[in-house]
Amino acid sequence: MLVYTKQNDLKKHLEPLIDSRQTIGLVPTMGAIHQGHLSLMQQALEENDTVVVSIFVNPTQFNNADDLKKYPRTLEKDIAFIETLSDKIIIFAPSVDDIYEGETIAQEFEYDGLxxxxxxxxxxxxxxxxxxxxxxxxxxxxxxxxxxxxKDFQQLQIIRKMVQKFRLPVQIVGCPIFRQEDGLARSSRNELLSAEAKQEATLIYKILKQAREMFPESSLENVREFVTEEFKKHPNFALEYFEIADEETLVHAIEKKAGKKYRGFVVAHIDNVRLIDNILLN
Known part of the structure; x- marks a missing residue:
């Protein structure tokens, strides 16, 4: 398995592949690889000549220094796990300096309100x-x-918007949420949960499914109120927000409109870990 830590070395390897018009699939990750990541890689392997997986904990997307500090970093374990799927995958695991070239500052973007x-x-x-x-x-x-x-649906829509605005020649492929058998959405942050908290976290998807069942016959406010009250019954959870939004614009939905798709988005904290999930409601 090829592992690159410097962008110039990776570019040199990929250049002849690009010149010969081979297809390249990219799976960007922040490491702590789990089965959900592997499902993305599997699809990429099936649809491309070459697959690159990036492993990089990006400091500029963390607005909480403690969150960045405690984010799991398990590179050797990640590489070994990826190799169980395929030894043909190329790993790109750069340093912060290599990516940001000494200036760790985020670019300003405008995503049409998303x-x-x-x-x-x-x-x-x-x-x-x-x-x-x-x-x-x-x-x-x-x-x-x-x-x-x-799982990171807002991020997915924002990346699609960025590609559109910059006219980047890449197809963005959204893949279904990979869930454990108990319904918990697979996430690198799950590794920070105690066994008890991980079991209790399955409540998130159960409540989302109940909200989906209510959605056809209930008002948006009734669905929102139901979700809020359900989380209040479980004091180990702190609900940050539950939102019902238009899938395309992500704008807070005030009333249901024909032909629109709506998603329920939830962020909840348990065991000092911030978990996110979402579900298509109609």
């Missing part, structure tokens, strides 16, 4: 950091396709 909803409100500057690192990866690797999970 950045002002939900995570944009609660994590100022977060999507500037996301846009900065994803754009840098695209400019280093020049992938044909890039694969992102729908």
């Amino acid at each position: 950045e002002n909803q939900m995570e944009g409100v609660n994590r100022p500057g977060h999507f500037n950091g996301v846009g900065t690192i994803v754009k840098k990866l695209f400019e280093i690797i020049w992938p044909t396709r890039a694969y992102f999970g729908e």
Whole structure:
């Protein structure tokens, strides 16, 4: 398995592949690889000649220094896990200095308002950091396709908008949320949970499914109130927000409109870990 830690070395390896018009699939990650990541890699392997997986904890998308500090970093374990899927995958695991070339500052982006909803409100500057690192990866690797999970649905929509605005020649592929058998969305942050908290965290998806069942016959406010009250019954949880939004614009939904798709978005804290999830409601 090839592992590159410097962007110039990776560029030299990929250049003849790009020149010969081979397709390249990119799976950007921040490490702590789990089965959900492997599902993205599997799809990328099936659809491309070459697959690159980036492993990089991006400092500019964290607006909480403690969150950045405690984010799991398990590079050797990650590489070994990826190799169980395929030894043909190329790993790109650069340093902060190599990516940011001595100036760890996020570029300013404008995403037509997508950045002002939900995570944009609660994590100022977060999507500037996301846009900065994803754009840098695209400019280093020049992938044909890039694969992102729908768990971070707002991020997925924002990356699509960035690609559109900068006219980048890459297809963004959104992949379904990979869940454990108990419904918990797979996330690198799950590794920070105690066994008890991990079991209790399955409540998130259970409540989202109940909200989906209510959605056809209930008002939006009734669904929102139901979710809020359900979380109050579980004192180990701190609900940061539950939002019902138009899937395309991510704007807070006031009333249901024909032909629109709506998603329920939730952020909840347990065991001092911030977990996110979402579900298509109609």
